[in-house]
Amino acid sequence: MSGFLSSSIARKVAMALSALFLIFFLIIHLAVNLTSLFSEEAFNQASHFMGTNPLIQFALQPILIFGVVFHFVMGFVLELKNRASRNVNYVKYNGAASASWMSRNMAISGGVILAFIVIHFLDFWIPELNTKYVVGDMSGYIEGTTNYRYYEELQHKFASPVKVGIYVVAFVLLALHLMHGFQSAFQSIGFNNKYTSCVKSLGKWYSILIPLGFIIIALFHHFNH
Amino acid sequence: MNLTLKIWRQKGPQDKGQMVEYKVTDISEHMSFLEMMDVLNEQLVAKDEVPIAFDHDCREGICGMCSLHINGEPHGPDRGITTCQLHMRTFKDGDTIYIEPWRAKAFPVIKDLIVDRMAFERIQQAGGYISVNTSGNTQDANAIPISKHNADLSMDAAACIGCGACVASCKNSSAMLFVSAKVSQFALLPQGKVEAADRVRNMVKQMDEEGFGNCTNTGACEVECPKGISLENIARMNREYLKASII
Ligand code: HEM
Ligand code: SF4
Ligand code: FES
Numbered sequence: 001m002s003g004f005l006s007s008s009i010a011r012k013v014a015m016a017l018s019a020l021f022l023i024f025f026l027i028i029h030l031a032v033n034l035t036s037l038f039s040e041e042a043f044n045q046a047s048h049f050m051g052t053n054p055l056i057q058f059a060l061q062p063i064l065i066f067g068v069v070f071h072f073v074m075g076f077v078l079e080l081k082n083r084a085s086r087n088v089n090y091v092k093y094n095g096a097a098s099a100s101w102m103s104r105n106m107a108i109s110g111g112v113i114l115a116f117i118v119i120h121f122l123d124f125w126i127p128e129l130n131t132k133y134v135v136g137d138m139s140g141y142i143e144g145t146t147n148y149r150y151y152e153e154l155q156h157k158f159a160s161p162v163k164v165g166i167y168v169v170a171f172v173l174l175a176l177h178l179m180h181g182f183q184s185a186f187q188s189i190g191f192n193n194k195y196t197s198c199v200k201s202l203g204k205w206y207s208i209l210i211p212l213g214f215i216i217i218a219l220f221h222h223f224n225h
Numbered sequence: 226m227n228l229t230l231k232i233w234r235q236k237g238p239q240d241k242g243q244m245v246e247y248k249v250t251d252i253s254e255h256m257s258f259l260e261m262m263d264v265l266n267e268q269l270v271a272k273d274e275v276p277i278a279f280d281h282d283c284r285e286g287i288c289g290m291c292s293l294h295i296n297g298e299p300h301g302p303d304r305g306i307t308t309c310q311l312h313m314r315t316f317k318d319g320d321t322i323y324i325e326p327w328r329a330k331a332f333p334v335i336k337d338l339i340v341d342r343m344a345f346e347r348i349q350q351a352g353g354y355i356s357v358n359t360s361g362n363t364q365d366a367n368a369i370p371i372s373k374h375n376a377d378l379s380m381d382a383a384a385c386i387g388c389g390a391c392v393a394s395c396k397n398s399s400a401m402l403f404v405s406a407k408v409s410q411f412a413l414l415p416q417g418k419v420e421a422a423d424r425v426r427n428m429v430k431q432m433d434e435e436g437f438g439n440c441t442n443t444g445a446c447e448v449e450c451p452k453g454i455s456l457e458n459i460a461r462m463n464r465e466y467l468k469a470s471i472i
Contacts, residue, residue: 007430009462085399085436089328
């Protein structure tokens with residue numbers, strides 16, 4: 001973490017690269033989950049593949065976890081350093097006059113996403129690990145049957161209106177995080193040129209459509225179980 | 226017009242300081258903000274009170290000396306101007322105006338509204354120059370071909386007057402807009418390319434050591450900069466820095 005990563009710009013770039021990786025991951029994650037809207041069979045197949053493929057489980061998944069942890073640890077480190085760089089605050093500070101709410105509150109939207117990720121892990125990931133590696137059942141079947149368990153479990157998870165509410169709120173904050181973050185990541189890695197207006201509109205579409213997709217999935221299974 | 230002013234008063238670097246309320250009357254809407262401050266100071270002197278210390282020099286928007294955080298924004302609510310170019314017609318009769326110094330750990334208050342901006346000088350000294358001998362044997366400027374496009378971009382970057390409004394407006398007190406303007410003005414020209422890698426590394430190192438915060442691309446600096454320095458310069462500095470560090 002010292003050396004190269006002790007400079008402000010290097011940290012920014014590392015932050016941006018981890019964020020771009022997460023942006024890519026969300027596309028894959030949404031694509032898999034979207035199958036659950038159309039076909040129980042397809043969702044079960046996709047989930048079983050993602051959950052048992054060794055390359056995904058033992059190479060990509062650790063990278064993903066490292067990416068998430070790196071991103072929020074670095075995010076909070078930067079936030080604390082940045083706060084410390086103004087030791088006396090303004091009596092009157094009109095931040096809204098020159099910058100968007102999203103850009104000024106990345107730590108708040110990020111904090112909500114982090115809380116969500118913890119809940120999400122307790123919901124899906126920890127039980128998965130338990131079934132597969134503690135109990136040792138790699139079959140992916142509902143106990144005593146030869147039917148896949150994934151779709152069944154998914155519907156069960158979204159039964160509670162409170163949980164669906166938490167999901168919706170978290171994804172709205174993810175949208176706000178990305179509305180600033182998407183284009184910010186490109187600026188951080190030094191990408192600001194004639195394509196920047198495309199990056200900005202792509203970022204807007206991405207930050208609305210991806211969270212909206214997750215919200216639709218949560219609501220769909222809440223009302224359809 | 227008559228105004229209520231809430232102004233930061235601080236006797237010296239060690240003093241705690243506080244906001245003090247003043248009333249000024251009969252201010253002409255054609256006055257500049259600094260002239261309004263002059264009127265207030267004359268009133269204070271007439272009453273045997275200590276006048277308010279504030280920075281100023283050219284009073285025509287080119288030196289970068291005047292500062293003041295006015296109603297929550299550096300150089301006040303108008304865009305593309307310094308405080309000496311801010312006219313009182315921007316305000317309404319009866320307004321309350323908050324006047325504070327730039328706030329950043331790297332810009333400590335010296336007195337009242339004056340802050341120490343030597344951090345910018347030290348960043349400049351770390352690399353904001355080209356090492357050419359200009360005594361007697363200077364080349365003709367046109368001997369080195371430069372594309373019009375780059376010459377324009379370099380000129381735009383060189384418009385930075387080092388006022389520090391970018392730092393003052395930034396929620397992170399980041400100096401990246403200033404430093405990137407100084408890095409860019411040279412990086413875009415052949416004369417500057419020779420020392421480009423050392424320049425960007427040393428200037429960024431000095432910037433970090435001075436205790437400025439880290440850019441999160443909020444864009445506040447670009448909006449508040451009196452000289453319209455663009456965020457593209459920050460992206461260019463990041464590219465230059467990566468090139469200098471990795472390659
Ligand atoms: C784990 C919870 C998260 C936390 C606590 C968090 C926190 C932060 C913070 C504080 C920043 C601002 C730092 C900066 O701009 O330099 C940031 C930037 C960013 N975040 Fe997150 N974030 C989280 C999750 C995510 C996720 C899931 C994504 C995307 C899928 C994401 C995408 C981004 C992007 C694109 C940026 C901008 C990077 C840049 O400006 O270079 N974040 N995050
Ligand atoms: S970049 Fe703009 S705001 Fe910052 S010091 Fe230069 S002129 Fe002032
Ligand atoms: S006094 Fe010189 S720019 Fe305002």
